[in-house]
Amino acid sequence: MKRFWFEHSFVDAEGGYDAWGASVAADFDGDGIPEYATGGRGGGFFHVYDLEPQSLQWTRHVITHDFNPCVGAAAVDVDGNGCCGLFCGEWGERYFYLVPKGGIDRWEYQEVGRGPRYPHDIVSGDIDGDGREEVIVREKDGVLLVFRPPVKSGGPWNALEIANSLAGDGTCLAPLSGKGLDIVTNQGWFRNVKGDGTVWKWHPLIPKGLQWDRETRIAAGDVDGDGRLEVVITESEIEQARLAVLHPTAANRAWEVEVLLDKAADFKAFHSLQLADLDGDGNLEIFTGEMENGKTDGVTSRPRWLCLARNKSGNWETHVLLDKNLGTHCAVAADFDGDGRIDLVGKVWRANKVNGNSGRNHVDFLHNVG
Numbered sequence: 001m002k003r004f005w006f007e008h009s010f011v012d013a014e015g016g017y018d019a020w021g022a023s024v025a026a027d028f029d030g031d032g033i034p035e036y037a038t039g040g041r042g043g044g045f046f047h048v049y050d051l052e053p054q055s056l057q058w059t060r061h062v063i064t065h066d067f068n069p070c071v072g073a074a075a076v077d078v079d080g081n082g083c084c085g086l087f088c089g090e091w092g093e094r095y096f097y098l099v100p101k102g103g104i105d106r107w108e109y110q111e112v113g114r115g116p117r118y119p120h121d122i123v124s125g126d127i128d129g130d131g132r133e134e135v136i137v138r139e140k141d142g143v144l145l146v147f148r149p150p151v152k153s154g155g156p157w158n159a160l161e162i163a164n165s166l167a168g169d170g171t172c173l174a175p176l177s178g179k180g181l182d183i184v185t186n187q188g189w190f191r192n193v194k195g196d197g198t199v200w201k202w203h204p205l206i207p208k209g210l211q212w213d214r215e216t217r218i219a220a221g222d223v224d225g226d227g228r229l230e231v232v233i234t235e236s237e238i239e240q241a242r243l244a245v246l247h248p249t250a251a252n253r254a255w256e257v258e259v260l261l262d263k264a265a266d267f268k269a270f271h272s273l274q275l276a277d278l279d280g281d282g283n284l285e286i287f288t289g290e291m292e293n294g295k296t297d298g299v300t301s302r303p304r305w306l307c308l309a310r311n312k313s314g315n316w317e318t319h320v321l322l323d324k325n326l327g328t329h330c331a332v333a334a335d336f337d338g339d340g341r342i343d344l345v346g347k348v349w350r351a352n353k354v355n356g357n358s359g360r361n362h363v364d365f366l367h368n369v370g
């Protein structure tokens with residue numbers, strides 16, 4: 001019996017469009033099971049896909065064709081009632097908040113403000129502890145800001161700058177200091193000093209000597225079971241992409257690096273990173289995957305989906321979850337059919353000319369049947 005066993009099917013094999021981004025898993029219709037949203041360019045689209053758990057068939061709902069969502073998007077609960085809307089930016093300066101109206105086949109949206117033109121990373125979390133979520137926006141090679149939802153719905157959102165110029169990308173939220181949610185980036189982490197999001201103090205993370213590429217995916221979790229949070233980071237756009245676990249040290253020093261996949265492993269463009277318990281043993285695994293879009297070519301290098309898991313001796317092993325010449329970008333882990341096992345859904349940014357879907361764009365479901 002394989003430890004990790006996933007069956008692939010297409011969420012959407014009819015692809016089309018271009019520059020697929022805004023990849024989000026969340027329960028938008030309130031049935032307790034997440035849906036999958038994604039959108040992008042090529043005329044402008046935002047879709048939400050809903051899985052019927054018995055037939056394992058996905059239904060596509062169009063949220064809007066009115067604008068072009070950029071790379072970043074997040075589900076956000078602005079009033080603390082457990083129900084989510086979507087927050088995203090366009091390829092341009094407008095930012096939007098979208099909410100389902102009585103089911104996921106009808107949505108309303110509003111422009112909530114203006115901001116940086118290339119919102120690559122968008123994450124949500126309650127950074128001031130008032131029970132309502134805020135949204136962190138990071139422009140690639142640009143600013144890091146917080147958008148706060150209005151007290152009265154429909155009003156403009158308030159934006160506060162945390163840093164004005166950070167190289168590259170890769171952003172997540174995690175309680176590293178134990179006082180509220182801190183902001184973790186590839187350029188160091190920002191401590192939420194008072195736990196209310198008003199004062200942020202920068203701390204180092206990656207040692208300079210490692211020469212980590214500036215484009216990354218980043219996530220935090222206790223991946224080794226020592227009771228402390230580690231930070232996991234990938235190189236997301238380059239060949240010979242690495243993946244490392246960073247272990248906390250003294251507060252003002254770079255973290256200790258444990259490289260799990262080095263250049264010699266010869267993987268490419270890890271633009272997906274999720275920490276999830278994929279085999280249900282109570283320990284987190286590290287999920288990542290390679291991109292298409294010319295980062296692999298589908299001929300001499302075929303993109304794979306991977307997970308890294310510790311074996312019984314505590315050593316990390318790499319497991320290939322999918323090897324069908326189908327790459328992925330910003331794939332997400334969630335239990336999409338509600339059977340208690342964490343599944344994976346991802347989409348391409350842009351298809352390789354040669355891929356496992358006749359050169360077309362695609363959205364993929366890896367159903368956890370292990």
Ligand SMILES: [Ca+2]
Nearest residue numbers: 027029031033
């Ligand atoms: Ca749902």
Ligand SMILES: [Ca+2]
Nearest residue numbers: 126128130132
């Ligand atoms: Ca809040």
Ligand SMILES: [Ca+2]
Nearest residue numbers: 277279281283
């Ligand atoms: Ca596990």
Ligand SMILES: [Ca+2]
Nearest residue numbers: 335337339341
């Ligand atoms: Ca499942």
